[in-house]
Amino acid sequence: MSREKKKGSCLKTALIVIVVLAILGVIGTALGKKDDKVKDGTAGKGDTKSEETEEKTEFAIGETAEPKGIQITLLSTTESSGNEFATPDEGNVFLLCEFEVTNNSEEDIAISSIASFEAYCDDYSINQDILGLQVSEAEGKNQLDGSVAAGKKMNGIIAYQVPADWSTMEIKVSPDFWSSKDITFVFNK
Numbered sequence: 001m002s003r004e005k006k007k008g009s010c011l012k013t014a015l016i017v018i019v020v021l022a023i024l025g026v027i028g029t030a031l032g033k034k035d036d037k038v039k040d041g042t043a044g045k046g047d048t049k050s051e052e053t054e055e056k057t058e059f060a061i062g063e064t065a066e067p068k069g070i071q072i073t074l075l076s077t078t079e080s081s082g083n084e085f086a087t088p089d090e091g092n093v094f095l096l097c098e099f100e101v102t103n104n105s106e107e108d109i110a111i112s113s114i115a116s117f118e119a120y121c122d123d124y125s126i127n128q129d130i131l132g133l134q135v136s137e138a139e140g141k142n143q144l145d146g147s148v149a150a151g152k153k154m155n156g157i158i159a160y161q162v163p164a165d166w167s168t169m170e171i172k173v174s175p176d177f178w179s180s181k182d183i184t185f186v187f188n189k
Helices: 003-040 048-053 130-134
Strands: 070-080 092-103 109-111 117-121 124-126 146-148 153-163 168-173 183-188
Touching: 070 168, 070 183, 092 109, 092 130, 092 168, 117 153, 124 153, 130 153, 146 153, 153 168
Parallel strands: none
Antiparallel strands: 070 092, 092 153, 109 146, 117 124, 117 168, 168 183
């Protein structure tokens, strides 16, 4: 096995382990928050302002959704044909989606690139592709996973592998596992 292949294989394994640990942490945090809300009687209560802003559920690149005091913006999308260590399947490209999350609520929130985001390319369900995080266009950018404290922000990317001739992408976002309303970012090639 060549040194580059060994390095790529180790990197891929390490990324998978990190993603799994992040998911477990997010699930544990979300379960704890739901229990706290049930105990103190605030489960399901919201203020009028956040209910009004939740009426709009579909957003474009650059628009900001504000469910329950959390601002979510799809800042940009970038296509990549990969590099020597990470290449998409034949006929596909990596699509990197950069999001910014601002937590204006009074509680910490958990964001998971796997559990909080659901993507569809031309109406077909697709999963994120962690190999896409290794391309040069993703250099210096964070993966979109972790906790965001009240009053703080998170910026990161999610990578998908899509057909090179894709037409429409939809990314549904649930900033909280227990949120009853999703928001959807829709954009065309």
